[in-house]
Every structure is written in C-alpha cells, then in structure tokens.
Amino acid sequence: AQSVSQHNHHVILSEAASLELGCNYSYGGTVNLFWYVQYPGQHLQLLLKYFSGDPLVKGIKGFEAEFIKSKFSFNLRKPSVQWSDTAEYFCAVNAPNNDMRFGAGTRLTVKP
Amino acid sequence: DAGVTQSPTHLIKTRGQHVTLRCSPISGHKSVSWYQQVLGQGPQFIFQYYEKEERGRGNFPDRFSARQFPNYSSELNVNALLLGDSALYLCASSASGDIQYFGAGTRLSVL
Numbered sequence: 001a002q003s004v005s006q007h008n009h010h011v012i013l014s015e016a017a018s019l020e021l022g023c024n025y026s027y028g029g030t031v032n033l034f035w036y037v038q039y040p041g042q043h044l045q046l047l048l049k050y051f052s053g054d055p056l057v058k059g060i061k062g063f064e065a066e067f068i069k070s071k072f073s074f075n076l077r078k079p080s081v082q083w084s085d086t087a088e089y090f091c092a093v094n095a096p097n098n099d100m101r102f103g104a105g106t107r108l109t110v111k112p
Numbered sequence: 113d114a115g116v117t118q119s120p121t122h123l124i125k126t127r128g129q130h131v132t133l134r135c136s137p138i139s140g141h142k143s144v145s146w147y148q149q150v151l152g153q154g155p156q157f158i159f160q161y162y163e164k165e166e167r168g169r170g171n172f173p174d175r176f177s178a179r180q181f182p183n184y185s186s187e188l189n190v191n192a193l194l195l196g197d198s199a200l201y202l203c204a205s206s207a208s209g210d211i212q213y214f215g216a217g218t219r220l221s222v223l
Binding site: 004034044049092 | 153211
C-alpha cells in the first residue's frame with residue numbers, strides 16, 4: 001500500500017530563512033505528487049503538483065519541489081520564507097486511479 | 113465560481129446516532145472524494161465517486177457509506193457513531209480525478 005512520510009512535525013524559522021520540508025513515499029509505480037497547504041482557519045489549497053516531465057516544479061507563492069525518483073522523495077523548498085507562510089503543509093501521493101494518501105503534515109511557524 | 117461547499121460546518125452528535133454530511137462539487141467536476149482528518153494528522157481517504165459510481169474505498173468500517181447524485185453532489189453517511197469518529201470531514205472535487213480541490217470541511221463532534 002502507498003504511504004507518505006513527512007520528516008518534520010513542526011518547523012520554526014525566522015523570516016527570510018530558507019525552507020526545506022521532506023517528503024518520502026513508498027510506491028514502486030508511476031505516481032502523481034502534490035503539496036497542499038492549509039493556512040490557519042482556511043481549507044486545503046494546492047501549492048504545486050508533479051505528474052511527469054521536469055522533476056523541478058514551481059508552485060504558487062515562490063514554492064518549488066523536486067522529485068527524485070531514485071530516492072522516492074518530493075521535497076518542498078522556498079528560498080526565503082515570510083511570516084504569511086505560517087501554515088500546515090501536507091505532501092500527498094496518488095497513483096492513477098488510486099486513492100490519494102497524505103502525510104501527517106508539517107506545521108511551519110515563521111517568526112517575524 | 114463557487115468552490116467546493118460542505119454542509120453543515122459544525123455538528124454535534126451523541127454516540128450511536130447517525131449523521132449525514134453533504135458536499136457540492138465545483139461546477140463541472142464529476143468526481144467527489146471524502147476524507148477524515150483527525151487533529152494532528154493528515155486527511156485519510158474514505159471514498160471516491162466518479163459519475164455516481166464508487167471508484168475507491170479506504171480502510172473504514174461499513175458504518176461509513178456514501179453516494180453521489182445525478183447533479184454530482186454527494187452525501188457521506190456514518191451510522192452508529194463512536195467517539196473516535198470525531199474529526200473534520202473533508203470533501204474534494206476534481207474534473208479528472210487527479211487534482212483535487214477541497215472544501216472547508218464539516219467538524220463533527222461525537223459526545
């Protein structure tokens with residue numbers, strides 16, 4: 001069965017610091033990969049997605065993620081975080097026609 | 113355009129009762145999925161429906177059931193509620209089944 005692991009439960013950064021959130025999945029076939037963000041009091045929103053092609057994908061608000069097939073990883077990055085990036089971040093994986101599996105989430109707190 | 117709408121936003125039930133949660137997808141989306149999100153965890157997949165047919169089912173007991181109507185809206189039903197069913201229930205819709213757009217959820221508290 002598919003599973004998704006997010007390495008960090010809670011990350012605390014100061015503004016302008018760089019961010020990298022880890023995500024690993026266990027599935028041997030072709031997968032679609034996603035990062036979703038949940039801002040305080042808001043619903044889940046899609047940050048970025050990878051289906052195929054260039055393994056470095058760019059999303060909204062300056063976020064990017066790199067798919068490394070050999071490592072079964074899809075880490076999220078941002079060069080310089082802002083206070084408004086404070087949120088919970090979820091990595092998700094689904095194989096075509098299969099259900100979507102989410103990681104447990106990483107809570108990011110950015111101190112002004 | 114309206115996003116995914118869910119009703120009610122909050123619900124309080126007692127153990128043993130039954131609950132029905134409702135979801136209206138984004139206009140034009142034919143697929144609806146349901147998730148349970150317990151505090152401190154990621155969403156757990158319950159069901160996916162596409163064109164009124166069940167396409168996927170997660171590891172949930174038979175007390176959980178769902179259906180999709182001809183207008184693509186959906187209901188999630190939970191029978192014989194347990195304390196452990198207290199959670200945020202999320203509905204997501206998609207056009208193709210890949211990119212899912214989430215509603216704000218229904219917060220269910222079972223006392």
